[in-house]
Amino acid sequence: MEHVAQHSDPHYDQEASKLGMWLFIFTELLLFGGLFIVYAIYRFLNPEAFQMAGHELNITIGAINTIILLVSSMTIAMSTSALQKKNKGLTVLLLEITIMLALIFLINKYFEWGVKFDHGIWPGSEHLLNDMGHGEVLFFGLYFVMTGLHALHIVIGMIIIIVALNKVQKGTVHADRPSLLENAGLYWHLVDLIWIFLFPLFYLIH
């Protein structure tokens, strides 16, 4: 065995951090995958109740939120390109827009859930348990769990983006070390992607 010296920085490996992020995204997909299986099974067992309950949801708000998330995915992707072009100001601006859009999504979600609560519909509410059938209970149970868990991911995504934004401003994330921002972008696309599946499953299938 012979030895060669390694001259590259051993503590920075862009490929490694990207691979790690992809693997993490894999686990997130499986986490939601479990929920999608549960949804599929109960939808199969209660097709009519799920259809009726789906009418209760507000398609307009859902559609607006879908557009918001798609645009936010675009802005964060643009921020990565801006970083590559060494345009720090534009990167920061685009990230701020992304965070604003995420916030608007959550505000919409808050009002959407609020309306449901006003109608007496929340997991385990008396109205749900006493006046509605099993299918509706399951539909709304899954609706709150899945959109709730998704909202939690939005919050986590926002925190990651804020951290990335900070590091871009400080200059520790730059064109030669873009991993953190790229990974934040990957994570944000995942959050977006999950919503792309949630929206039709709960709002659109009639």
Place this chain on the structure above:
Amino acid sequence: MQTATQLEHEVNYLDYKGKYKGIFAWIFSTDHKRIALLYMYSMLTMFVVGVALGLAMKLELIAPGKTIMDPQTYNAVFTVHGVIMIFMIVIPGLPAVFGNFMLPIMIGAKDVAFPKINLLSWYFYVAGALLVISSVLFGNGTPDTGWTFYAPYSFKSGTNLLPAIFGAFVLGFSSILTGLNFIVTIHRMRAPGMTWFKMPLFPWSLYGTAWIQLLATPVIGITLVLVALERIFNIGVFDPALGGDPILYQHLFWIYSHPAVYVMILPAMGAISEIIPTFSQKHIFGYRAIIVSTLAIAFVGYFVWGHHMFTSGMSGTAQYTFSILTFIVAIPSAIKVFNWISTMHKGSINPEAPFLWAVTFIFVFMIGGFSGLVLGALATNVHVHDTAFVVAHFHFIVFGGVGFAFFGAIHYWFPKMFGRMYDKVWAKVGWAFFTVGFLTLYSPMFYLGMMGMPRRYYDYLPEFHAGNILSTLGSWVMTFGLLIIVINLFRSAKNGAIASINPWNSKTLEWTVPSPPPLENFDEIPVYGEKDGPYEY
């Protein structure tokens, strides 16, 4: 070849002084070797608790009727014993301790790919363990569902289940992060020239394990979240009163928890695959066959979960399918056993303590494996389902498999980890007591189960008395052996004779660095040439 003189200026990882002092030099350290020891000591602590609970159960069963505890306490004891042993000992066991310590060195790297995430995974481990312990100390009653948290009892039981469920969730997160780290490390950081098929078998087994950790753990994560939400909000998915299906819980639970059995056993097999060639001084027989069988076990292991549920209510087709798949998963395990035995054939065998552990591993693993086939066959399964037979089977596999491999691994790598050799005579005495005790403890349970003694009961019919007395006696002998082993290792870590770089004349890379290794393992990254390999004796 690396020699000690080249590296003597480097302080070893135990004595290294960094930014922090005292205990902080450990709990803030991102060195994979220190994290491995952090894991080992925290696991040892939990293991003592788990063993004490196991001894208490065996003592309760020494005579029919109430001996030392009432039924509810017994339920709590087997639940906490199971949660600790499964989620905190055997699942992280070999990957978190020996994987963390040895993987980077064996593939010629200075650390894992993400050292900070590595430390974070230990924090999660401690947090999860504390949560589970808090469920015992606070609230109204210790969890009593068994470690499986079966619905609907897990959200009907009045005991303090939420922290235990959340603790298991957090421990799962720790496991995922370890797996993620290992996959990236193996992909990115192998020494130049170390191709996939020149990688030693322990890293290979960790690679298979890491994929299972990554792909299966999220499923139990979401399942536990759903049970917790069911308890808090009545969402209904597992509650038959609200239209949910408790059997669905069992499916989701075992979709993770069966592959988790391979998270436990694959690294154990990997450690055995290192020990056997070293103490036979011979190239491992069927290197590629072992790799392929590792990956096959990892793959097929996903599709056998239904064999835990043969009596729960499944279609005949599903039962046949799961039964056949269960038989198929036995094949790669048998291939490995064949390869280990063939490696010993005409080797120059050196019966040191690690080798004795490895051979007894094969012995108990085969008993556990064959009894698994009894359980995988539909007709016999119905007869012995939920009896002491099942308890005997999985203790032979999980404790016999992982436990014997763990002790084999610690006796194998101990001189590398601590730079000192243990007392070899006491090591063998400890092994002898442990093995005799182990067999006396668990073998009678096969018989008891066949005769119809159910598991998880604090009481039994008088005709089961003799077998239970024998089993309880075995638990004392085994614990005595365990004490000898632990005391011997602790004393030797301090006072043992200084170990050389390569006391076993092994060929893998960890035996080319000083004992104990310096902070970043290698001064210069080793390079594998054309003819180098991990088992070229």
